Amino acid sequence: MYQITNQLHKIGFSIDLISNIIRRNNFQKKFNTKQFFCILLVAKDIDLIISGIQYEIKGGNAVFIGPMKDVEFGDAYGKEIYVIVFSADFYDKSMKDSVFMNSQVFFNSRSDVFISPYFGNNKYNEVILVERLLKFQSKDESLYISAAHNAIEGLILDAYLHVDEHHTEADERLEYVSFVNRFRVLLQRDFKTAKKVLHYSQELKISSRRLTEMCEYVYGKSAKQIIIEKIKIECEKAIKFSNFTMSEIAYDLGFNDEGNFSNFVKKHTGKKPSEMREISA
Template sequence: MKIKITSPISMYKITDQLKKIGFSINLIGDIIRRNNYKNQFSTFEYFCILIAENDFDLYVSGVLHNVKGGNSIYIGPQKDIEIFNAYGKHIYVIAFSAAFYDKTSKDSIFLNSQIFFNSHSEIFIAPYFGTNKYNQVILIERLMKFQSKNESLYISAAHNAIEGLILDAYLHLDNQESEKDDRLDYVSFANRFRVLLQRDFRSNKKVLHYAHELNISVRRLTEITERAYGKSAKQLIIDKVKTECEKAIKLSSFTISEIAYDLGFSDEGNFSNFVKKHTGKKPSEIREFTT
């Protein structure tokens, strides 16, 4: 069974934690509640790991997955998802950015692996704790304790928790799945592009810059992103900048002029024109609607 999501809603009103450090852990019920009880989301640039104690239904890019309790679910960036039968259940969502996790070459390999990207399914499901709920309790409580101590310890614990979950998932890759498929060549470049975009979107909004950084042609980069994400590199840049513009307008207390400068626009006029063109609203209208 397939459905078409015609108007995906933002992942959720981004928590201060996710905005600040690029990592958060929440109950899916809390996310749905913050999203005015709407169950449609987009992962945008975030990687997501769902830890499910209970059964629930998950649509990813229009494909239904009946998820059983005791599993962990790995979802890559740029996915439209819908979640059913999850409110009020013990289902946690770990969301993190590539910039948060990707610190070493090993981390980069993990992010580019079949766990998050493969040609067979939009998601990867691996047994996490089965009927033993103790493992989930340990993970959640451990993170919460570190969070209450200090941010640097919490960030280290969060990185280690993600790595542990990914390593657990690797145990359940069969030999065929572990073999490199040609799509991963594209995904590797696409993921590196996304990491560069996270770093440079304020100062560089042209495809040529990112192609140069990756040592490939603009045409090649566009082919890669279209194959990996179904969008051109130019459109992904626009989407990223638009998302950051809306986020800053809604969440920051800066003036429109200050936001324009912070996001790398030459002046407030160019910023306003970009926002109007790509959102259909002026910055002042977005801020007025939010308040």
């Protein structure tokens, strides 16, 4: 299991050179994006293998990779390649954000990646973006978060200029991706109050079985598994990075009482909430 930085756990965003990420993980080059969205700023040519398919990425491109993708970096070590990683929680603050995040840029029925020229292949812009974020990071966390959100939006908007160059097909696969993306948006909104598949299938006006079939096709996981993973992640974040009591966390995340919350955490993480907080202290 590779290491995820404390910053990514805490605020849901990080930016780093791929060399640092590889070195931090004992020079391992294989990763899974898990629940995160990734943007690679590629200054030099590299080879990537994503979900078993090899891509030759030319320098000057941005690469957009959605959640639950297996990624293997080829000759990336030592090259100037920045990796921006963020969670849905971090970016999804408005309806516009949801549209961007669940668009063809990150979800495409024909490809596991979206590649577009990075700001017109302008090296200067990459330096400005990275240096600007690092300055905010050292100054103020709230400003850093705001600057990071704006940076992501700018990159996605730039990619949107090239969406028409990627032809999509109006077939069953695209329909599945569309429904599952909408399910994820609803889950982000309702996970504290709705923990049953039925709620989301009713919102989408399809059967629970149909929603599960679509989730299994797109992610290889059932709708129930995706809900559990979302709640588990939120529980872990609250335990490790908040100062709330366990009762307060349980209440905030929609559990009936602290006992049900503790049982859920123990069942799905293998640790009691108190043990998890001790480890992070």
